[in-house]
Amino acid sequence: MRKYIYKLSPHFSPKIWGWEKWNLSCHVDGMSVIDNGIYKGRYLFDVIESPDQFPILIKIIDSKSTLSIQVHPDDKYARLHEGDNGKTECWYILDAKKDATVILGIHNGLDRLSLEKIINEEKIQDYVNHVPVSKNDFIYIPSGTVHTLEAGIKLIEIQQSSNVTYRLHDWGRGRKLHIKKSLDVIDYNGNSNAGKIENFKHISTPHFTVEKVQVSGSYNGFSNSSFHSYTVASGFGQMHDEYSNVISLEPENTVFIPGDIRYTIIGNLELLKAYS
Helix, strand or coil, X not given: CCCCCEEEECEEEEECCEEEEEEEXXXXXXXXXXXXXHHCCCEHHHCCCCHHHCCEEEEEEEECCCCCEEECCCHHHHHHHCCCCCCCEEEEEEEECCCCEEEEEECCCCCHHHHHHHHHCCCHHHCEEEEECCCCCEEEECCCCCEEECCCEEEEEEEECCCCCEEEECCCCCCCCCHHHXXXXXXXXXXXXXXXECCCCXXXXXXXXXXXXXXXXXXXXXXXXXXXXXXXXXXXXXXXXXXXXXXXXXXXXXXXXXXXXXXXEEEEEEEEEEEC
16 A cells, blocks of 8 residues: 555435535445545545454535434444444534534433334424534534434534444435334433533544644644544645645545654644544
8 A cells, every 4th residue: 555645535425305425434335535646536445454444434414404313323233233333423513504403312211112102103303302503513422322413504424434324203204214223222321421522622432533623834743553534624725744745625625644654734724633
């Protein structure tokens, strides 16, 4: 593998509720493509070491209408039933309409039996928590958390490399629901620390780490033995690596930096740095 900074071209996926771009993905359901250098035009999956074990997936999501009320399983359940990873994720809000909210968690005191009854009566929308969000908010959503993105929000999602979603309710749109599997994996006690993180700067989950990086001038980094990725939340600039490669950076770009590379970011930017 020739190591340099890979600027990525996303896999675009239109949805019934809007769209999403898989900016950094080695998942078989939608792979990102390298857009510069000698590997230009090749899937990232075909270039990096151990792509089947690559831990993260980064998306840009734009919700024109509300997504399904949903939940994701943990690794153990997903690997047993789906042959995929579980899905813990986090959201960084790029833009949101006035008074925007997301669904995050169910009401206290519900258990499997009571929630199943509520779902069968098509009343689950009355037993979920609506959390106000605005630009620059950061939300942590571990596996097992009932959640959804409501209309009028654009965000960066950093998640485990997985495409497993169980729908509990879909607003009458006719798509398949996954009630039994959802009930199997929901965190009824709410002990997973899901929620909004005020003044976000850093989070280490069991699966990946995310940092907010502000650049005003220059910022130096080293990708250690693993990798670094950056997704531009706002601003413009450039990234230089130790091999004299230079790429431009603008909003919603994602770059992948293989291990053991020194690099410099120049400009005025707000970025999300993700690694494992």
